[in-house]
Amino acid sequence: MQLILEKRAQASRLMHFASPVLAIGLTVILGGLIFAAMGQPPLKALYLYFIDPLTNLWSIEEVLVKAAPLVLIGVGLSVTFRANVWNIGAEGQLTAGALLGSIIPIFFASWQSPLALLVMLILGMIGGALLAAIPAFLKVRFGVNEILTSLMLVYIAHLLLDWLVRGPWKDPHGYNFPKSVSFEGWQLIPTFGDGRVHLGLVIALLIALLLYWVMTRTIKGFEVRVIGAAPRAGAFAGFSQSRMVWFCFLLSGGLAGLAGIIEVAGTIGQLQPNISPSYGFTAIIVAFLGRLNPIGVIFAGLLLAVSYIGGEGVQIELGVSDKTAQVFQGMLLFFILMCDTLIHYRLRLLKGNGGAQ
Amino acid sequence: MSSSTLTEAAPSSKGSAQALLAVKSVSKKFGDFVANDAIDLSLEAGKIHALLGENGAGKSxxxxxxxxxxxxxSGQIIWQGEALCIDNPAAARELGIGMVFQHFSLFEALTVTENISLALPPHLRTSDLEERxxxxxxxxxxxxxPQALVVxxxxxxxxxxxxxxxLLQEPRLLIMDEPTAVLTPQEAEALFATLNRLTTEGCAVLYISHRLEEVKQLxxxxxxxxxxxVVAQLDPQLETAATLAQHMVGTSVHEVSRQECEQSGEVALQLSNLKQMADTPFGVHLLDINLQVRSGEIMAIAGVAGNGQGELFSVLSGExxxxxxxxxxxxxxxxxxMGINARRQLHAAFVPEERxxxxxxxxxxxxxxxxLSRHAVADGQQPLHKGWAGIDRAELASVNQSVAKKYDVRSASIDAEAxxxxxxxxxxxxVGRELERQPKVLVINQPTxxxxxxAAALIRQALIDLSRQGSAILVISQDLDEIFELAxxxxxISRGHLSASHFASEMTREDIGLLMSKEETSHPVSSLSEGGA
Known part of the structure; x- marks a missing residue:
């Protein structure tokens, strides 16, 4: 008896959509086993992790708050990965966007108008795009692998943020805490009612819809898909690989930067050393789980947001480590990449080789 | 595993009546697709057995x-009278089955000896390998x-x-997959001599080809x-190429008809001292290429694969x-x-080798x-795309329909996946997608x-028809039959040099063969300095 992978004659459309579901299922099963191995009641832990966050209003709100940056970054990455361009540094671009956008509240705190907020958002996008331009340039000009350069810039951006909030941008009246001044008035993103959900969620959804339209209805989307599916066919169509690298990095970097400024001006309200629980990395999982389709990314973003809140939930209720969320996210990415094999291959059980004697 | 331990049982004692290898009603299914359906085949020592069929017939x-x-x-493979299961290519090699693939797997940066050594089982990797x-x-x-670098x-x-x-593994059966596809006529003759010698020594050869003339000869x-x-098992010596083709296709093949080109027109495509250095280490440099293709004529560039055809196509298309x-x-x-789309707007069209x-x-x-090739081209017709979002799906579908109809494209549904x-x-x-535009200049690499x-007959006829309507066509091909049918x-083209052109009616296969191998005899440095003739 032997289990083999056999290539399918044609890619399976069913598996294309079933693979994320299967991956989620396997994550839940393995997650339950891990909880059991830790001596926790697995069913209760899984309930706390996946269902409980959706049972009361405050945690639903919190899920939506976390989904906004995940969706925003995830849609940019979904387009980028579609074109076979690998921007792994969204976390750094998020930081860069937050930094550049914060110039307004930190240095021009008295400028109170909706325009100030708009300028902050635009600066956020520019900041993310500028940092993303570095790997794009290196890739196009020198052929440097963009995975490495974009990833390494994450740490540079983090250290820059750290230095700024502990040094020049520290709030002089902040009792020496490593924090900037608190943003005020029109330099904060408006929330819905008194809740925590802010306009960032709407922006994320609108951009996801816009990118869906771009990918399915426009020549630009066609270009992205052609270059990703068959680079030589892209050249035959007259599309430039280099321009595509630029487009993808500026787009995904800009959206990550936008997510960064929305996070500090919406959820946090000031700059501090930690502004993101690795949204930029988690968004990579979001993009793949959403099948690199902007609409799919919306749902995947919500699911991964639940994993953050669920992780906090089990930490509070059961006292397990707050790294649980990262373990679940890691398992999810692992399983989805594994299950994606089944799009092009099928599993087959081979009976023992009979005619050998 | 168990098969590879089979010991050789006195091969000489078996009479020629017994097949060296027999395939008994073997079937192979991929999912629902039946690639091989109850195949019977028997190979005898000392004979060359041709396996014929169109692409997709199940030969591979x-x-x-x-x-x-x-x-x-299902089914059985019988080797020297014993049914066995050949688990993997290593087991096949151990039995004495060797195979020469159509696409070689060689390391270009290594020498001949190193490449051979890598592919041999350990006991054959002896120190005297080079001499052997x-x-x-x-x-x-x-x-x-043996010391030459493959590159x-x-x-x-x-x-x-x-x-x-x-041969180092002393095969009893040698499988050759389309061996002459990459050879000049002279090289092919030399190969046939080698194969004949092998068969006199008792080796069996399974010869896969779709070149019917050489199958008849060999x-x-x-x-x-x-x-x-299996639709027929026969003696190719008693058949004609036409009857063999009929068996392969199932119907009689449409003959391509061509009138002589009476009066060629203006020069529509011209290359003047074209030089293009290869951008990869193993690419071919194009050196001082001069060529004129006139409206109304078909110019063919013959050459053995890998002599700069791909590079020439890329630089002509603007990729x-x-x-x-x-x-x-x-x-x-x-x-x-100019880029490829700017060239398309000059009424040029391109068909690359790889579909x-x-x-x-x-x-x-x-x-x-x-x-893909029409988004930026107006060509006097409706442009298929305007602005950012102006993809005209209805227009695209109608172009697709007319291509399918005119060029007999058969698919499961009209808008199937390519x-x-x-x-x-x-x-x-x-091809139809480009011809439907009625381009004034067409560059096509390996049309069939x-x-x-x-399909080959239909495509060739379409090319001839287009040229007779006044378009200039440049065909790059390795298939001499095709070239004489069209040109x-x-x-x-040989090692990046292009010979002067001659009228097809004044050329023979031997002339072309000599031009193909010309560079191998002359010193490469002198040819660099000699410039375009």
């Missing part, structure tokens, strides 16, 4: 099962320098490496496959931009520095593949490579 599947790369779904290679290649008329060798020489590698038996089934604007002109317009992944995207629908089409149908689509005979004039 059958051969892979014999070579152990695939396992039959030298003497074996000498014996069998396969001249080969410096012609395709014919590379094939010799693969053959020598097989082979003792033939098995013809169609749609995964690679040349440094000199005037090196290429289309319809009198200097366009060496999947270059001329078409396999996972895209046919209408989206129409957009990858689901057979090679011949996809090629008809890719790996395409069934019916008004012929030039030959």
């Amino acid at each position: 599947t059958l051969v892979k099962m014999i070579y152990g790369a695939l396992q039959p779904t 290679i030298a003497s074996l290649s000498q014996d069998y008329g396969l001249p080969l320098n 410096d060798l012609s395709v014919g020489e590379r094939q010799r490496i693969e053959i020598v590698r097989c 082979c003792h038996d033939a098995t013809i496959l169609r749609h995964g089934k 690679v931009i040349n440094d000199v604007a005037g090196a290429i002109s289309i319809q009198g317009e200097a366009c060496g520095q 999947n992944g270059h001329g078409a995207v396999a996972d895209f629908s046919l209408t989206e593949n129409i957009l 990858g689901s089409l057979s090679g011949g149908n996809l090629q008809k689509f890719v 490579w790996g395409v069934d005979a019916g 008004d004039r012929i030039a030959v």
Whole structure:
């Protein structure tokens, strides 16, 4: 008896959509086993992790708050990965966007108008795009692998943020805490009612819809898909690989930067050393789980947001480590990449080789 | 595992009446698709057995099962009277089955000896390997320098490496997959001599080809496959090429008709001292290429694979931009520095060699593949795309429909995925997509490579018809039959040099063969300085 992978004659459309579901299922099963191995009641832990966050209003709100940056970054990455361009540094671009956008509240705190907020958002996008331009340039000009350069810039951006909030941008009246001044008035993103959900969620959804339209209805989307599916066919169509690298990095970097400024001006309200629980990395999982389709990314973003809140939930209720969320996210990415094999291959059980004697 | 331990049971004692290898009602299914359906085949020592069939007829599947790369779904493979299961190619080699593939797997940066050594089982990797290679290649008329780097060798020489590698293991059965596809006529003759010598020594050869003339010349038996089934087993010497083709295709093949080109018109495509350095270490430099193609004529560029055809196509299409604007002109317009779409707007069209992944995207629908080469071209017709979002799906669908109708593109549905089409149908689509524009200049690389005979005839006729309507056509091809069927004039490309062109009526296969191998005899440095003639 032997289990083999056999290539399918044609890619399976069913598996294309079933693979994320299967991956989620396997994550839940393995997650339950891990909880059991830790001596926790697995069913209760899984309930706390996946269902409980959706049972009361405050945690639903919190899920939506976390989904906004995940969706925003995830849609940019979904387009980028579609074109076979690998921007792994969204976390750094998020930081860069937050930094550049914060110039307004930190240095021009008295400028109170909706325009100030708009300028902050635009600066956020520019900041993310500028940092993303570095790997794009290196890739196009020198052929440097963009995975490495974009990833390494994450740490540079983090250290820059750290230095700024502990040094020049520290709030002089902040009792020496490593924090900037608190943003005020029109330099904060408006929330819905008194809740925590802010306009960032709407922006994320609108951009996801816009990118869906771009990918399915426009020549630009066609270009992205052609270059990703068959680079030589892209050249035959007259599309430039280099321009595509630029487009993808500026787009995904800009959206990550936008997510960064929305996070500090919406959820946090000031700059501090930690502004993101690795949204930029988690968004990579979001993009793949959403099948690199902007609409799919919306749902995947919500699911991964639940994993953050669920992780906090089990930490509070059961006292397990707050790294649980990262373990679940890691398992999810692992399983989805594994299950994606089944799009092009099928599993087959081979009976023992009979005619050998 | 158990099969590979089979010991050789006194081979000489078996009479010639018993088949060396017999395939008994072997079937292979991939999912619902039956690639091989109850195949029977019997190979005898000392005979060359041809395996014929169109692309997709199931030849490769059958051969892979014999070579152990695939396992039959049902049926038996009998080697010297014993039914056994060949688990993998290593087991096949141990039995004495050698195979020379159509696409070689050689490391270009290593020497001949190193390449052969890598592929041999450990007990054959002896210190005198180099001498054995030298003497074996000498014996069998396969001249080969064991110390040469593979990158410096012609395709014919590379094939010799693969053959020598097989011979070192003293095969009882040698499988050759389309061996002459990459050879000049002279090299092919030399190969036939080697194969004949092998058979006199008692080796069996399974010879896969779709070149019927050479099968008639070389082979003792033939098995013809169609749609995964054996449709005929016969003696090729008693057949004509036409009757063999009829068995392969199932119907009689349409003859291509061509009137002589009476009066060729203006120069529509001109190359003047075109130089293009290869951008990869193993690419071919194009050196001082001069060529004129006139309206109304078909110019063919013959040559053995890997002599700069791909590079020439890229620089002509504009996928690679040349440094000199005037090196290429289309319809009198200097366009060496234009991109592919700007050249299309000068009423030029291009068909690359590779259908999947270059001329078409396999996972895209046919209408989206129409957009691939047509999105930026107006051509006097409705442009298929305007502005950012102006993809006109209805117009695309109607173009697709007319291409399908005019060029007989058969697919499961009118807007099927390109990858689901057979090679011949996809090629008809890719060619038809360009011809439907009625281009004034057409550059086409390997128009009927790996395409069934019916589709090939249709494509060739369409090219002739287009030229007789006043378009200039440049065909790059390795298939001499095709070239003589199509061309008004012929030039030959060899190691990045292009010969002067001659009228097809004044050229023979031997002339072309000499031009193909010209560079191998002359010193490369002197040819660099000699410049365009």
